[in-house]
Amino acid sequence: MVGPATDSLLALVFRVFVAFGIGALVGLEREQSESGGTFAGSRTFPLFGLFGALVQAFFPAMLPVALIALTIPLTVAYGGKILVERDIGLTTLTAALLTVLLGALTTHSERGTVLAIVVGGVVTILLSAKRTIHGFVGRIDEDERRASIKFILVVVVVLPLLPDRELDALYGLNPQFVWLMVVFVTGLSFVAYASSRVVGARRGIALTGVLGGFVSSTATTVSMAERATEDPPLYGICTFSTVVAATVMFPRALVEIAVVNPALLPYAVVPLGAMTVTGALAAGVVYWRSTREDEVEADIRNPFRLRPALFFGAVFAVVLLVSESANSWLGASGVYATAFVSGLADVDAITLTLSTLAADGAIPPEVATTGIVIGAIANTLVKVGLAWLLGTRRLGRLVTAGLGIVSVVGVVFVAM
Template sequence: MDVLDAVTASVVFRLSVALGVGALIGLERERSGSAGFFAGSRTFPLVALLGGLLNGFFPELLPVGFAALAVIVGVAYAGKVAFEDDIGSTTAVAALLVFVYGAMATGSENGTVLAVVLGIFTTSVLAAKPWMHSFAEGIDDRELTDILKFLLVAPAVFLLVPNRELDALYGLNPRFVWLMVVLVSGISLGAYLLRKYLGAERGIALSGVLGGMASSTATSVSLSGRARREESLMGLYAFAISLASMAMFPRVLIEVAVVSPSILIDVAVPVGAMTVVGTVLAFVVLRGRDKEAIQIQASNPFRIRTAVVFGVIFAVVLVVSREGARAFGESGVYATAFVSGLADADAIAISLSRLAESGEIPVGTATLGVVIGVVSNTLVKFGIAAVVGGRELGKKVGFVLVTTSAVGIAVAVVV
């Protein structure tokens, strides 16, 4: 009896999910005034329920049900075109998708989760109609060409380069390096679009934070290259690069918390101090910018040259990091932390946290090692800004990052 109750509860839950997804999309269609002849806040949940019931209890009739719905949708669409002179097919397609989502919801646990995710995504796309139309109208031929170039070149090279370590490249994996190149290009394009449609001040700052959460090094390279080409926006780019570096610190704390909760507080004190000081100094740099600079038009967002430069820098640092770790050995915690941090602060943070959790190294040693790795990685951003972005950008970014690094080391040593 308990098993039967559990099965019944599972079926009811999945059908409820199907209804919920249908209702969500139906409400959006009703609110937007796009419900048309047949599909609104009542019809969409029923369509989702139909798909869920057929797949859950009569799976052999699922194709028949979908075909019948397609006919009904086709007739309704034809009537809409004939009587309203409106050829928009979004609601018709959404109705067919809702049927599929309903069927997915009763198909399996993964299907239920995916139905919810896709339902939310579909609703978001439908609700974003005004913004998407404005976005499409604002893109000129040159910008469209740049975006298509990015979408074509990135996957093409990714498929062509080998996915293995090559002795000729000192053990580097070309596909992994190219992934970093693609990331730089994507950040550059994303920063451009954010700036274009949110305004320079909000767009560049947001791209710094979001890019820093993914890869602060890649973001620094991308934004430094743009800063050299748009000198009047130097202060704004310095602010964004500084924020990208600050975004790395919370990520490191999350990794430490997962691997070794016992040393989290020890690490959080110096890293937290770095976050606060760095953020404050970044806003100091922002206050000194030329406010009229935000009126300047943006340039070509796709810069393959800047991306390739990053690929070379990243590859060299990766090789130096690996060879340095081998030379110093595991006993040279601090030296290894500094060298490893040049390429990646996450790896050294996780490694030292694990060693401290297992008792192989003291907590204090692990804490200072993590901070050294973070500081090393932070100083790399300063170097990137100075080399790629120029002397003036280097001064502004260095003011933030060098001061932040000194605070981190000082606090870690004292604690």
């Protein structure tokens, strides 16, 4: 019969084995990439993981001392690596120390074990993506690099300093929450932007629309309209990218809802999912009817820029205040009117706002869902208007047909 002591021993053995596995994973990557050289490889890194796990399991108070004690021979070995191989890179040394800490996490707690597995996987991917990351950095020009650094510095410095409470001077707004939403939306856009730069010119028109839609569906629409004006025979391909970019707006909204208010997701997934499927089918029909196979590039800028981020923060704050007031004064109809007007400018702001209000219990989830769909419809209609205003007549007609069907589907769900 298995007793508690045996259960505890088995759990400890399992966690130590996890630490060994994490070290082996990182060590194999280091040896395969030949980055470890004579410093550390597939045998040494598992030992680092075991070292951290066993120290944390039996001598937790000694972990800082053990880590310092290990740092001394690692530093000596690193110095020898520099002399022998003329390589001053710190990546392998840093990975070694991190592996010790990940090993310690596995025997710290059950949550620590899960976190160590996740972080270990991320570290391995990061290490193995050296060429991809360097290639991405090489494609970023000096202005973009400077803008990104400024934004990241502002996030790191400003976010912790902002008060995390509702302020009467700001009509009850929580400054830290507002800025956190700015960081979240910008970060979501930057992931897509970074992906587009990594893929580069090899990406096709479908990927152009998808990535462009996640960065900025409006910017992608404008870019496609201008391209169709410059080269009219490309109207079919430009329509396809425009419809795809506009359609991506719906799953992007679902991602935002899932992060801010997961309880609202079951209500929103049906209408936004239906609009996504309809948009994808419409884009497929447009692509099938297109007679050209040209690839088009959307002019998408780095979302890590301070001025647009501040502008979004202001828009989000205003929409949050107006939506809450409109609900108090006019009820659901006031929320819907605010959603439509806000959706003309930005879907993210109204999606985050109504998700937050629903999470706080200020509005029912059904009202929040309907408002988000109305905002998405309004923004979709803006794409149609931009196609007519900046593009050609052919582009306008095709975009109207494709996104018009998507809007009708949204209206049907709103009317239900």
